[in-house]
Amino acid sequence: MTPSPGISIKGRHYINDDLLFNVDLDIPGGQWTCLLGRSGVGKSTILRLILGLETGGRFDGTIRATDGAAIDGRISYMAQSDLMLPWLTVLDNVLIGARLRGEPLNKDRASDLLHRVGLSGHSDQKPTTLSGGMRQRAALARTLFEDRPVVFLDEPFSALDAGTRADMQELAAELLVGRTVLLVTHDPAEAARLAHQISVMSAQRTQNWPVPPTKVLRDINAPETLTCQAKLLAYLRGAPHEVA
Numbered sequence: 001m002t003p004s005p006g007i008s009i010k011g012r013h014y015i016n017d018d019l020l021f022n023v024d025l026d027i028p029g030g031q032w033t034c035l036l037g038r039s040g041v042g043k044s045t046i047l048r049l050i051l052g053l054e055t056g057g058r059f060d061g062t063i064r065a066t067d068g069a070a071i072d073g074r075i076s077y078m079a080q081s082d083l084m085l086p087w088l089t090v091l092d093n094v095l096i097g098a099r100l101r102g103e104p105l106n107k108d109r110a111s112d113l114l115h116r117v118g119l120s121g122h123s124d125q126k127p128t129t130l131s132g133g134m135r136q137r138a139a140l141a142r143t144l145f146e147d148r149p150v151v152f153l154d155e156p157f158s159a160l161d162a163g164t165r166a167d168m169q170e171l172a173a174e175l176l177v178g179r180t181v182l183l184v185t186h187d188p189a190e191a192a193r194l195a196h197q198i199s200v201m202s203a204q205r206t207q208n209w210p211v212p213p214t215k216v217l218r219d220i221n222a223p224e225t226l227t228c229q230a231k232l233l234a235y236l237r238g239a240p241h242e243v244a
């Protein structure tokens with residue numbers, strides 16, 4: 001696989017000439033950045049801007065990869081809605097990117113990923129027959145199947161029960177080692193566990209939050225993880241202090 005570049009996005013985003021946010025975010029290459037912030041602040045919009053997708057607004061600024069090459073085509077994206085194609089089976093949904101690009105279909109690898117997300121018995125089903133959490137895991141398998149140097153995950157575990165969520169966090173951390181990952185999450189515990197960098201977004205700015213000094217994937221019950229999680233939650237709830 002090609003080296004995973006860092007990405008920087010700096011500028012202002014407007015909707016109908018109203019400033020939505022001012023962003024200055026450096027996403028380090030080969031690491032996990034967790035992006036948090038209040039609902040509606042513009043986290044998904046940041047992802048869409050970097051992906052070059054429609055946002056319904058106007059961006060004045062710069063978006064660059066640290067290696068200077070085009071970002072286009074190097075990102076695997078898991079959107080908030082699962083975007084499963086209802087007329088295809090779960091397996092064919094996982095294979096859709098390769099099929100559209102005219103690449104050989106590695107069905108064994110797709111099946112293995114479906115097994116890893118706990119859906120091996122559901123490969124031939126249509127997405128409409130799955131639960132929300134099962135669909136989300138199928139979408140995760142599709143995103144992991146893409147095998148890109150940069151991976152954007154927009155609340156990828158939000159529909160999962162706590163145990164499955166922890167399992168899927170571990171799977172993603174294992175399979176995406178060395179990739180540049182931008183994970184949008186509302187869960188301070190998830191960020192404290194997974195992030196090399198935690199970035200907290202507000203309309204005015206994007207600030208980095210101190211991460212525990214321990215290696216990712218962090219132990220959920222380790223004191224450093226719990227302290228980071230608790231302080232981050234207090235901050236997100238509006239505790240009147242700046243980033244430590």
Ligand SMILES: Nc1ncnc2c1ncn2[C@@H]1O[C@H](COP(=O)(O)OP(=O)(O)OP(=O)(O)O)[C@@H](O)[C@H]1O
Binds near residue numbers: 038045
């Ligand atoms: N296509 C669009 N046209 C106009 N406004 C939009 C469009 N998409 C998003 N917005 C607005 O941009 C703002 C930011 O939306 P965005 O989805 O980026 O927020 P978010 O931080 O990801 O929210 P959440 O945590 O609830 O998912 C919201 O006010 C939303 O209404």
